Amino acid sequence: MLPPGSTIGILGGGQLGRMMALAAAPLGLRVHVYAPEDESPAAEVAARHTRGGYDDRPALAAFAASVDAITYEFENVPAACAALLAGLKPVRPGPKALEVAQDRLTEKDFVRALGIGTAPYAAAATAEEARAAFAALGAKAAIVKTRRLGYDGKGQARVASAEEAAAAVAAFAAPCILEGLVAFRQEISVVAARGADGRIEAYDPVENRHREGILRETLAPARLGAGAGAEAWRIAGAILEALDYVGVIGVEMFALPGGGLLVNELAPRVHNSGHWTMDACAVSQFEQHVRAVAGWPLKPALRFADCAMENLIGDEVERWPAIAAEPNAALHLYGKGEARPGRKMGHVNRLFPMGGRP
Ligand code: ATP
Ligand code: MG
Numbered sequence: 001m002l003p004p005g006s007t008i009g010i011l012g013g014g015q016l017g018r019m020m021a022l023a024a025a026p027l028g029l030r031v032h033v034y035a036p037e038d039e040s041p042a043a044e045v046a047a048r049h050t051r052g053g054y055d056d057r058p059a060l061a062a063f064a065a066s067v068d069a070i071t072y073e074f075e076n077v078p079a080a081c082a083a084l085l086a087g088l089k090p091v092r093p094g095p096k097a098l099e100v101a102q103d104r105l106t107e108k109d110f111v112r113a114l115g116i117g118t119a120p121y122a123a124a125a126t127a128e129e130a131r132a133a134f135a136a137l138g139a140k141a142a143i144v145k146t147r148r149l150g151y152d153g154k155g156q157a158r159v160a161s162a163e164e165a166a167a168a169v170a171a172f173a174a175p176c177i178l179e180g181l182v183a184f185r186q187e188i189s190v191v192a193a194r195g196a197d198g199r200i201e202a203y204d205p206v207e208n209r210h211r212e213g214i215l216r217e218t219l220a221p222a223r224l225g226a227g228a229g230a231e232a233w234r235i236a237g238a239i240l241e242a243l244d245y246v247g248v249i250g251v252e253m254f255a256l257p258g259g260g261l262l263v264n265e266l267a268p269r270v271h272n273s274g275h276w277t278m279d280a281c282a283v284s285q286f287e288q289h290v291r292a293v294a295g296w297p298l299k300p301a302l303r304f305a306d307c308a309m310e311n312l313i314g315d316e317v318e319r320w321p322a323i324a325a326e327p328n329a330a331l332h333l334y335g336k337g338e339a340r341p342g343r344k345m346g347h348v349n350r351l352f353p354m355g356g357r358p
Contacts, residue, residue: 002068002294004028007047009067009089011054013040015334015344016073016270019278021046023286029294034063041334042073054081064088071247071293075101075268076149092246092293097268100243104147104177107266114238117262120180127166130178134165139180144168147175152342153213182262184254188222190236191274193248193288193298200240201288201301203281205232208273214342218309219357220276225259232261239266248289250274272311279330279349280307306357308350317345326350
């Protein structure tokens with residue numbers, strides 16, 4: 001266990017790092033943020049900040065020397081950066097989780113190898129392969145996704161023919177996968193943690209609603225059919241074990257009309273669909289993650305209230321005065337200057353008695 005006064009290094013300067021740093025402080029742990037930006041939401045609340053690139057080896061080595069353990073708040077940490085740091089200090093979650101989650105093809109192969117279902121998929125790096133992949137899926141429609149670097153629905157295109165698939169892959173000019181379109185009943189996720197001692201704590205599965213590829217709302221708990229909640233936990237647990245994971249993970253799933261679950265994607269980090277835990281649970285996902293990274297015991301992931309989390313995207317943040325006046329709402333703002341369209345500026349957790357969410 002890292003004692004109070006120790007320093008956790010965080011790669012990345014976004015809101016997830018900010019909320020990690022805010023959760024580390026009550027445990028007496030300090031945070032050193034490493035990010036390429038001059039100013040960032042995380043650096044604003046961290047004890048230390050280094051501005052550096054993820055390929056700047058001397059700066060990364062100096063950063064590692066100044067911290068006791070390292071984590072990250074985005075999954076696209078370059079493999080060489082993760083490998084360099086892992087040779088100097090414990091990096092949690094380990095490089096294997098990054099390797100699996102950075103590439104949608106590797107990720108789906110990994111999930112399938114555990115006997116867990118995914119959307120049907122096929123790889124396509126060229127227009128020719130895209131035509132063949134569309135035919136192999138045997139579906140009327142598919143989603144083309146770049147294998148790497150997509151987020152918030154970026155790097156994705158819906159296609160309804162082999163020719164459209166070929167055009168999409170050619171336009172992305174990057175290795176892609178095609179996924180069959182899943183007619184899901186709802187989208188759910190499980191945010192779970194595994195401690196350095198191997199113990200797993202999973203929060204209740206939640207329902208996620210997206211608009212224009214961006215998460216808008218998370219409803220806790222998800223209203224699931226019999227057995228689906230336990231199955232969602234089993235899936236998250238199997239993934240944590242297989243990765244020998246330490247820290248918080250987000251596992252996005254599709255709940256099918258017939259009751260089955262498919263894994264959509266893994267986020268090897270704290271997750272937007274876990275923000276509700278800040279106000280509705282015995283321990284937030286951020287404190288749980290800090291505990292895991294610092295080798296502390298996890299706390300039970302108990303829920304005290306129902307919760308509806310709403311992301312404040314772009315100029316929606318201008319509603320802050322009304323939200324600040326709502327009696328049962330907890331407002332979390334990220335300190336970002338400019339409310340560009342699609343930018344996550346903050347979120348609000350609206351609390352309801354257990355069993356009472358609308
Ligand atoms: P985020 O960063 O928000 O998690 P992302 O860009 O990484 O998103 P995905 O999670 O793969 O991408 O897809 C975004 C959304 O698109 C999903 O939440 C879902 O609503 C829809 N979607 C993705 N894949 C499929 C699929 N195979 N069938 C049906 N809908 C899908
Ligand atoms: Mg997603």
